[in-house]
Each structure stands twice: as C-alpha cells, then as structure tokens.
Amino acid sequence: MDKKNNMNPTQQENSGLSRRGFLKGAAASAIGAAAVGFMGGCSNTTANPGSTSTANPAVLSPDGIANYEVINTDLLIIGAGFGGLSAAFEAINKGLQVTIVDKGPFRHGGGAGFNWDVITTWETVYGKESRLKNIVNQNIYYNASTTDPNANMALTLLNRGECLPDRNADGSVHWYIDYPIVKGVEGTFPRNHHDAVYASPNVTVYDRTMITDILINDGVCLGAMGINLPTGEFRVFRSPATILSTGGSCWFYGWNSVSCDSINSADNTGDVDMAAFRHGIGIGDSEYGQYDFASTYPQGLAFGWSTMLNPDANEYYTICDRDGNKLVTKENGVDLERITYDRVYFNQSVARLLNQGKATDEGGILIDVKGVHLRPPIQRNIPVFESFNVDVESQLVPGKAEMYEHGGTPLIDDNMMSEVKGFFCVRGAGVFGAGGGSCVSVNHRMGSYTTRCAIEYMKTAAPIAEIDWSPVEKEYARLHEIRTRKADGGLRPHVVRQKIQKTSGTCMGIIREKDKLEAAKAELARIRKEDIPKMFVSDQSPTYNNEWKEAIEAYNLLDLAELAVNATLERKETRGQYLRTDFPEMDDINFKCMLVAYQKDDQLTFEKKTMPEVTQW
Template identity: 25%
Template sequence: MIEHDVVVVGSGIAGLRCAIAAAMKGVSVGIVAKTYPIRCHSVCAEGGIGAVMSEEDSFDLHAWDTVKGSDFLADQDVVEFFVREIPKEILRLDNWGCPWSRDDSGRIALRILGGHSAKRTVFAADRTGFHIVHTLYEKSLMYDIQKYSEYFVTGLAVEDNRCAGVYAINLKSGEVEAIRAKATVLATGGAGRLYSFSSYSNTVTADGMAIAYRSGVPLKDMEFFQIHPTGLIPSGILVSEACRGEGGYLLNSKGERFMERYAPERMELAPRDVVSRAIWSEIEQGRGFESEYGPYVLLDLTHLGEDRIEERLPLVRETAIKFAGVDPVEEPIPVRPTVHYTMGGIHVNYCETSIPGLFACGECACLSIHGANRLGSNSLAECLVFGKVAGEKAAEYAERSEFRSISTDEEEKRIYSLFSNGDESAYTIKRELNQTMDRNLWIFRDEQGIMNALKKIRELKDRYRNIEVSDRSKIFNTDLTFAIEVGYMLEIAEVVALSALNRKESRGAHFRTDYPKRDDGNWLKHTLVRHGRIEYIPVKITKWKPVERSY
C-alpha cells in the first residue's frame, strides 16, 4: 500500500505548487496523476499571470477589476488576500528560474488583458503555462516528492467522516490500489470536456469535482462556465487573449470592428463573457463567416508585424499555421467562442472542504475569486497562490493527524462491475452529452433549453448504468478509464443544469434570454449543490457594493 502524509491528486500548476509547499514543511508527499506532470493541461495556458508589479497599479485596483469582472459574485475577502499574495509568487518563480519575458530595461514585462485597468499580466511569450510547469517540476526534484504518474483516481476513502486517502487504478497493472494519506488535496482541474468545442485537453473530465461530490462535498456556482471568445476553427484550440492584449482586432464579415457596439470603451479588451456574447450575437445576426466547420469571425493580427508576433505570440502563429493553415502575419485567424474555464467547483474555505483531511485548490476548487466570470490571467495566479496555501494547510493538518485503515474491496467491486455485459456505449453517451451541453447550456440559455438538457442528462445517467467496457484486459485499459470519466462528467453535468435552471437572472457567463437582467435583490448569492439538493449562501462583500457593470 502506498502511504504519504500528504497526497496531492493532480500534477498541474496547482498540484505541483501544493506539493512543493507541503514538502517544504518537512512532511512526506506523493503526487498521484493520470498523466505525467509535464503533460498536464496547465502547459496549454498562454496569456500570462495577473499581478500588481508596477507603480501605476495597486492591490485595490486589481481587486476591484476582479470583483467587477466577476459580476460581483466574487468573495471579496478572498480576492483581497489573493491580489496581495500573487506578486510574491511571481518573484519566487523568477528566483526559481522561470523565463519571464522582459522589457527593454530588463524588468519583467507586462501586458494588459481583458477587463483589467492596467498592464499587470506577467508572461513568458505565449507559453506561460508551459514554462511555469517546467519550472515547478524542476523545483519539485529538489524535494523527496514521490510521483505516481499514470494512476487514475476513482474515489475518496472516507472513514468516520474523515478523508483517509484515495483509491486509484494503476494503469500499468490495472490493479485498484489504496493510497493512504493523513491529508488529501484535490488539484484535478476543471470540467471543460462536458462540451465538444473546447480549449481543454481531453484529460479534463471533472474527476476531482465528481469524486468529492459523491462523497458529500457540495459543489458551488457550477452554472458558470467561461466560454473564451477566441477558439481556433475547426479544433477549438485556444487562441490566446494575449493576441488582443497585444493589439489584435476582431472583425465581422463586413470588415467592422464590431466590439464598438458592445463595449465602446474597452473594445476587444472587455471581459471574456462580454466579448463572447458579442461574437455570438454577430454570428446570430448574420454578420459572421460560414464554413463547413460552423460560423466564425476573424481575429486580425496582421498590423502587428512579423517581428512583434514572433516575439510575443510565437505559439499562436505556430498553432494557426499547423491547425488552420493560416499564417497570422499574412491573414486573419478564423475564431469563435470555445469553452475554456470552470468558475464553479468544490466548495472550500480558502482550501478546506467540509470533510476533515480533504483539501482542494486550483480550477477544481471554488473559493470564489472568479464569481460569475473570470478575468484572463487570474487562473494561473489562483493556482500558485492557493496551491501554496493548500500545501501548507495540508501539511499542518497531517502533522497532527494519524493514518486510518482503508480497504479496496468495495472500490474493486464497483470498478470491475463495468466489465459486466450491457448494451450501451460510453462513447455514444459522451457524444450525446456533448451535443446536449453545446445546444442547451451554451452562451445564451433559456428555461426550456435547460429543462431539455436536464431531462437528457438524466436519461443518459440511466443508460450509463447499462454500459459495457468491451476491452477486458487490465494493462492500460483506456476503455475502462474513459467509461469512468464519462460517469464523472454525467454527474457534474446534472449539477450544472440544476444550478443554471434555478438561477433566474443573467450574471457573468450565465446569460438567460428569459431573464436578461442581473437581479441582486434575489440572486446575489452562491449556489451550493449537495446530493442533488440546492441551497444558497451569501457573497462576502468587504469594500465594493454591486454597481452596473459596463465597459
């Protein structure tokens, strides 16, 4: 049996930062993940990290932009803590060797992203996530952190209402193993593969959210999914907001910079929910382009010139050429909105869940910093700040706790029952789930569409009980792991639909055409879902009262 004081599930930026922080406290640490660390989804992050790094900026301004960007659903005490901590993480990573881009004076360079009032986004060209992951991975090698890569976590071991570790399939052997821990941290990322047109890696399947929810931990604000304005046609791969931060234009089929109609002050640098709705409105009103892969608009970088694109946006250029056959130096890039971030997640108090010994950080957790809409550059910042917090808190908890006995017997029965004969395919169910989410829980929503989605999701859950995993081998059985992931996604999709149906207003990324206005009197509150039951808790307000959100 594997045993560590602290076990971190997930090896992305949040998981690596958490493991390092725990190891620095002197406890035994293990990272359990279904991929290798340098293949985590975090390497796909491009634009940068928001931090107050200049005299023209301030903590209050960063906090205000975040709160306003969240459509006032962010908990302001957490935001204030967050904005003060992230500059320390930037300098720490600089000390650890992260190759931040520099300005002509040699200082760490800054760019502006949507919804921010100042240049505060620190970046490493447009490969920011890649370089942070490699920096953290190399730093982790300085500590006795054991890495269990290609271990697929299937559930939490909860004994006497305390988390005693996790169950995981060792993909190399196919055996279900118990991994004991005094403290367990979930850092498993978001739920973006509920949708088909998505910037997420195929590994991002709501694993941590689902296993926490099944163990009785509530999920918070799951109606809020960020749909990023610019996904590459036809793949959905992210075309970084850094493009607009560096001066890119959005154009419709008439050649107009249409953002003037929707956000005349900020134009292309309005928050993501505003820009995505603008793009989709242009498409619905017949001012988009048509293709065999669906409608789109254009992102024009040609006026920036080859030198600037190669310096600041080399990955965007490489990706556009490789996956769309378009060189942005010569012609605009075809884009449309793509699912990009899960604002909701596991309900935590900074990093602690309702189950003693269980912590969560990164995108799978909901603190809430991002509220109803995340500002670009705040996600990597959250992973670093609260990865550190979770690692330290988990280590402190482990130092005063004992190991508990756990057995794999029940988990093995549950997992291997998927090999029984059935007449449903997990692949078919996943495809129908994606179609349902794309159709009914997209940028614009209404009651009938959400009810249709909820009915379909519940039908798919019933059908899922009769799936068959046709590959009966144990070693690297991807049919089995895919089937388990589909189960996770169905669980979370139902929570998303329930939360969206009940919130009868439009706020941030949740836009109801039948309730098009924000309703602070009734809905300035967080949604909590526990075992299919909905409750609400208040938003924490410290300084900034809700006002009209305009750009």
C-alpha cells in the same frame, strides 16, 4: 471478515514500480512528525491490509477480496498543475514528505504539463471591478494574499524558472500585457517549474494514475484511491491531508470531429470533484465557465492549441460578425479599456451583440487576422492552416466560443477545506465564482495557501487508530464492474461521451436559451437512465485499457453536465460569462449568492449560500 484494520499493517515489498523513495533526504520536520502521528506510524508502502493474496492487483483474488497497494505520505496532492506545484513547494519548504498524483504522463498534465510558450498573467491588485465582484469568498483572497510568502508573483515565477520573459533593447522586461491591475509576459515554460519541484528528495510522483474516489471514514478524509492506467493496478494513497488541485473540467462541453469545444486537457473530466459530490459534498459554481474563441475550420484543426486561431479580449480587434464587420468596438457600445481586465464583461458584451443577429449560422464569429499582431504561439499555427490550403491572411476564418475553464468544484471554507475534514481544494467553489475559472497567478497563490491551511489542520487533527476499508473495496468493485459489464446491443464509452458533449454544447456557451437548456436537461436524464447502464468496454483487459478509462470518465462527465445545465436553469438571471436570453439582467436581490448542488435521496437540490465580503481591505 473484519473490514477494520490497524493503521500499521505489515510492510511488504512491491516490485516493478518506478518511483522515488519517500524516505530519501533529511529527517522529518516537526510537522512531518505530527503527520506520522496522525497516520499511526504507518509504513510507506503496504499490501492490502484486508487480504493476504498475492494475485494480480487488477483482479479479485480467489477468495473474492480486492487486491490493492497502500501508499502512505505526509501530504497527498492530486494534480500536478500550477496550483499543485505551488502547494508542493510550500510543503517541501516545511519538510513534509509529499506525494503527487497526476492523471497525465511525464509526471504532470494539463496546461502546466504542456510546457507551452504561453502568456503568464498575474493581477497586481484585486479590485472590485475584476475578481472580487464575482461572488467569491473574499476572506480566502484576503487571507491568502496577506500571508503569501511569494507576494511578488513576477519574482516568484522567475526564481522558479517558469517564466523567461522577452526583454526590450535596454534589458527591461517586455510586458505583453501591461494594464493597471494585470500584467503578463510571453515566454513561459512550466516544465522548469516541474523540474524544480521534483529535484527535492521529499517528493514522489505517481503519474498516469487516475484518482476515482476519496477515502472517507466518519466524516474525515484519509486519502484517495484509483487505478494506475498502464497496468490497471488499484492504489490507495493514505494521508492526514489531501489537496485537490486538478484543472477546470471542460470536457463535457461540445463536440467537433476530434475533440470537445475546449483547449482544456482531455484528462480534466472532474473525476475527484464528482467523487466528492457522490459522497454528499456540495458542489458550487457549476453554471460558470470561462471562454475565449477558437477557430472551427478546417474542422480537423478546431480547438487545438497548436492548430487554431484563438482570439480573446487581448485580440478583440480580430473578432468580426457574420458579415465580416468588427464586432468589439466603441461604436457597438463596448468599453475597450474594461475588457482588458474584466473577462466577464467582455464575454457578456460579445454574447449580447451576437444575440442581436450578428452571429454566424453556427452561432459564432468570424476571425480576421490580416495585418495584426498575434501571440507567438498563435502566429506559429498559421503554417498549419497553409498546409490545408487556408490563407488566413486573405480570408475570414469561422470560430466559436471555447470553454477553457469551468467551475463545478467542492464547496470550501475560509481555510480551503471542504465539508469533509482533511479534504482541501485549491480551486474550490468560492475561489473563482462567476468569473468561471482560474488564472496562473491565482492558482499559484491558492496552492501555497491551501498547503499552509492543511498544515494547520494536521497540527490539531485527532490521530486515526483504525480504518474502515470497506469503501476501498466498494470502489474497487464499482470500477471492475464497469470494465467487465456485459451488454447486448450496448454502447461504447466514446459514443456515450459524445452524446453528453453534443447535448451540453447546445446550451452551455456564452448564449444560453431556456428551451435548449430544458431540452438538454431531458436528454441528459435519458442518457443516465438508458445509455449509461448499457455502456460496455469491448476490451476487458485491465492493462493499457483506454476504453475502461473513458467509461469511468463518462459517469463524471454526465454529473458535470447535469450540474451545469440545472444550475443555469436555477439561476434566473444573467451573471458570469454568459447571457441568459430569458433573464438578460443581473438580479442581486435573489441571486447574489452561490448555488451549491447536493445529491439527496437521489434528487438534485440547490442551496443558496452568501459569500463573505471583506471591508477592511
């Protein structure tokens, strides 16, 4: 069968799908028309152009051809978090038809989807002592900030209904964080932001959909593909530009009785980042993470946003050493002003102190909240401890470093585009660098900027006359081989996942030791060789099959873990939010650069890339 087909296959009715029509609302803008030209005038929803079968889309048809739905759009956004929503707002304002795909339920996931009453922070300036010193692409920050239509971030968040800050008695905003370059308020409800986006007739959302691969022809990204988790249906999303905006993938790090050592969403398993890696796209910043601390007792409450104590640089005074003495103090050599705006300095300072024999037996801290002010979301957790007969007002609670953000994303250029044309990344390598992860305001700014870059790309991109569909069928076959694999004496997906997490947890915190890194490298290689091939899914139904999802994720978590461990070993210095005990100092001569990982001939290699610096700012 010829694997290439015209871009405008016959449209067929697809029943049983709950979504909002692409064609509601006003006529397409000039940009939208350009996107249609790129796509060859394709219809919105089509059946598999390579098959006439009407069999269940979750299984192969009798003639052995994969069945899948094809969905066309002006702009595809993967991830409905803060960055993805900002990207969507920008696209809506330009008249584009936007498709948002999110792995979580209820149209959005991750931190934004939780609708926490959290602290929203934003930087009033970018300073050499904060974000720009972290080996980032400074051209990106300069371009994004100097062209940002929403430069006043506080006003933007208020207008979108995301931020409802507390007020002082005189009506002025109550700043929970009020530092020279960082401000923050309590009372953030991202759900209002989501609703503002979804009110547009130009937006269609596919939630509970796991993107497992990107569609690439001749070095150009034509969209992405994956499975609808409730039904097992396979879907291909075609677009002239694809924006990746998923969250930091921390779920390879650590394991306790109920979760990994992170409050990060369990959906953030690096699915698209690692798909890009398998396509030969470079992955940078894998060694970096962003950390605060989380209580680990009672064990069932550990690392849960609504069930833990969570001190960071803003509650440094609650952090104690193994003997209950305050750890982050001037007497211990810590600059208490600098920790308020420099999270790298804060975590390195804590790591150095703990490495002096001040850590608890589990390598962590003790938390003392007696008589101190806590953020409302944390204060509300105290009754949960009381239900476990733990009085946090009278006893110290053990805690450990918690990874809430992670690098390990595709390398991008000054215009947010990866090494494959048409594939853009809001959190691409070079945005956060050694800082290890994002903040809400940067995600907003970079999401908007990424859409502006994607629009400029679409204006000049050459139209695609035909598509080679063989990558779709290859990915379809890969996923269903995982689902139907037979393995005598095999391992369930959660067992493999926890092996990866426990291995990474020994060495990827804020203190990293060479012998533990080497041991983890060897164990992860063993898992890849011995455990992954015999991983099997006990229930082979394609519908509501969480084990199938976990099995697919295990491949991505293993890639993430190996990249993180190997990049740390490759970087023979201390940089970012961790201490490398055998190389405790920074080495700008050899390592003032990004380490970019590539897969070449089944071998992992690293290349050093110097990041551009802006002098006129």
